[in-house]
Amino acid sequence: MTTIEPYTGTQLGKFYLGNCEELLNGDLGRSLEGQVQLVFTSPPFPLNKKKRYGNHKGEDYLKWFAELAPILSRLLKPDGSIVIELGV
Numbered sequence: 001m002t003t004i005e006p007y008t009g010t011q012l013g014k015f016y017l018g019n020c021e022e023l024l025n026g027d028l029g030r031s032l033e034g035q036v037q038l039v040f041t042s043p044p045f046p047l048n049k050k051k052r053y054g055n056h057k058g059e060d061y062l063k064w065f066a067e068l069a070p071i072l073s074r075l076l077k078p079d080g081s082i083v084i085e086l087g088v
Contacts, residue, residue, distance in 0.1 A: 004016065004018075004023065004026075004027070004028045013038075016028070020041070020043075020068070020071070021068075021071065024071050024072070024074075024075070025071065029071070029074070029075065032075050033074050033075060034074075034075070034076070034077060035075070035077065036075040036076055036077065036080055037076075037077055037079075037080050037081070038080060038081050038082075038083065039072050039075060039076070039080070039081070039082045039083070040083045041072075041082075041083070041084055041085070042084075042085040043065065043068070043084065
């Protein structure tokens with residue numbers, strides 16, 4: 001099992017920096033299932049100009065974004081929340 005260290009953290013929580021699909025579909029995501037109170041994220045926006053971080057466009061963006069929902073929801077406690085900054 002690969003250990004992924006938080007980017008930073010406090011007594012109240014941890015902050016991970018990286019590709020969410022890779023982090024959350026791996027050991028880290030499995031270890032957090034059902035334990036997260038808040039997912040706060042600002043995913044890449046569907047920009048028309050390609051960025052170095054690999055933003056998606058159009059239908060590809062909608063498909064990618066929709067596939068995040070089950071990944072993120074698996075992490076939540078029964079009363080947890082997901083906050084997504086869309087920037088539209």
